[in-house]
Amino acid sequence: EKQGYKHFMLKEIFEQPARIVDTLRGRILLDRADVDLSEVELDAEWLAQVQKLTLIACGTSYYAALVGKYMIESIARVPVEVDLASEFRYRTPIVTENTLCVAISQSGETADTLAAMKLARGLGAKGLAICNVIESTMARETDGVLYTHAGPEIGVASTKAFTTQLAALGLLAVWLGRRRGTLDAEQAAVHLDALRTVPTAMEEILTDLEPYAEIAREFGQAHSFLYLGRGILYPIALEGALKLKEISYIHAEGYAAGEMKHGPIALIDEEMPVVVLAPRNGVYDKTLSNLEEVKAREGKIIAIGADDDNELRRLADIFIPMPEVAEVIQPLVASVAVQLIAYYIADFKGTDVDQPRNLAKSVTVE
Numbered sequence: 001e002k003q004g005y006k007h008f009m010l011k012e013i014f015e016q017p018a019r020i021v022d023t024l025r026g027r028i029l030l031d032r033a034d035v036d037l038s039e040v041e042l043d044a045e046w047l048a049q050v051q052k053l054t055l056i057a058c059g060t061s062y063y064a065a066l067v068g069k070y071m072i073e074s075i076a077r078v079p080v081e082v083d084l085a086s087e088f089r090y091r092t093p094i095v096t097e098n099t100l101c102v103a104i105s106q107s108g109e110t111a112d113t114l115a116a117m118k119l120a121r122g123l124g125a126k127g128l129a130i131c132n133v134i135e136s137t138m139a140r141e142t143d144g145v146l147y148t149h150a151g152p153e154i155g156v157a158s159t160k161a162f163t164t165q166l167a168a169l170g171l172l173a174v175w176l177g178r179r180r181g182t183l184d185a186e187q188a189a190v191h192l193d194a195l196r197t198v199p200t201a202m203e204e205i206l207t208d209l210e211p212y213a214e215i216a217r218e219f220g221q222a223h224s225f226l227y228l229g230r231g232i233l234y235p236i237a238l239e240g241a242l243k244l245k246e247i248s249y250i251h252a253e254g255y256a257a258g259e260m261k262h263g264p265i266a267l268i269d270e271e272m273p274v275v276v277l278a279p280r281n282g283v284y285d286k287t288l289s290n291l292e293e294v295k296a297r298e299g300k301i302i303a304i305g306a307d308d309d310n311e312l313r314r315l316a317d318i319f320i321p322m323p324e325v326a327e328v329i330q331p332l333v334a335s336v337a338v339q340l341i342a343y344y345i346a347d348f349k350g351t352d353v354d355q356p357r358n359l360a361k362s363v364t365v366e
């Protein structure tokens, strides 16, 4: 079943281009620069006047929600609130009949996410689930479902479920923008074209595995890692750190690069590997100056950036090239790199990659 791969996680990492194709299939209407989500069955008129989206999820799916906020606010221009399901359900959230509650869950069985969705719908919100499992509890207990087509995910550490969630959120952003009249056809076409380039860009990043082997050799014994990103890549810094913690048992922290000077910079010395997500985008210059701050304190830099970015290559101890792609899809492509970093380090350490200690694939208890 592992089809020659050493672990399910590695197989699932490599499957991502095909599963993104599956998730986009039939949903992009190129001739109309629109997205077909008729399967979701939410009333278009209601959606056009929705006042706020509340995205709720746990773990990796929560990081997808954070990326979703960037996508939806910038593309559809509607306010998005993001919360951890386990926090949302125990505060007094502001939810009205004009709120769309989007619950993101691979399994559709996560207890906190189910309870948060129930709470939001009880307060009058409409519920949309982004879910990978047909007939799951979440899919049954909501108003509409947008399925990711990741296929069964066996590895406890989520990989292809995450990137297909991001693809679904990209589709949702364009769909909302078109329904609300906040996104014109020309702009929509640009975003849809970008989404269609994801599989090829992922294939490209999957062809060069040498940097990951080197990272494992050089830093496999490190006690702690820092992951830095800004803007739409900040959540990928969080996700990269979570992946490393889960499967290699190395402490890792994800940080918004601009926050470094407010505390975590104190941690940096020649022992500290710092993974920096720095492809060219609207915050590239800012990220680069944060990276210089790390360099000045002799931190070890693992940089993920554009293939032809010689300046970044020069600053990095280890460089992971990624193809130049539109900012909105950078999280999908960069995810593959952070997954591979975690996988190679865990494999180097010889941990049980697919079944890490203390973790279960779906968390059905509070």
Ligand code: M6R
Pocket (backbone or CB within 6 Å): 058, 059, 060, 061, 062, 104, 105, 106, 107, 108, 109, 110, 113, 156, 157, 158, 159, 246, 359, 361, 362, 363
């Ligand atoms: O099935 P869900 O998407 O609701 O699961 C949420 C989290 O439990 C899950 O993403 C968890 O954080 C993974 N182990 C991450 O790799």
